[in-house]
Amino acid sequence: MTKAVIDDGPVGSLLRQAEYPLRRPAHLHLMVKALGFEMITTHIYDGSDQQSARIPFSA
Numbered sequence: 001m002t003k004a005v006i007d008d009g010p011v012g013s014l015l016r017q018a019e020y021p022l023r024r025p026a027h028l029h030l031m032v033k034a035l036g037f038e039m040i041t042t043h044i045y046d047g048s049d050q051q052s053a054r055i056p057f058s059a
Contacts, residue, residue, distance in 0.1 A: 025049040 006012060007022045015022060026046040033039035 007015065012022070026049040027043050029041065029043050031039060031041045
């Protein structure tokens with residue numbers, strides 16, 4: 001399931017001008033922590049979501 005990106009105001013205008021898709025592909029956010037290490041937050045995209053191919057950082 002994709003999620004809408006806020007498309008009103010100056011950010012939406014900029015995204016449309018850049019022809020950036022206004023839907024985010026399906027993904028999970030993960031927070032990982034272990035004793036003695038800093039916590040990190042990351043995400044994993046679902047490769048089967050066709051929307052993934054339209055975002056530049058998924059290539």
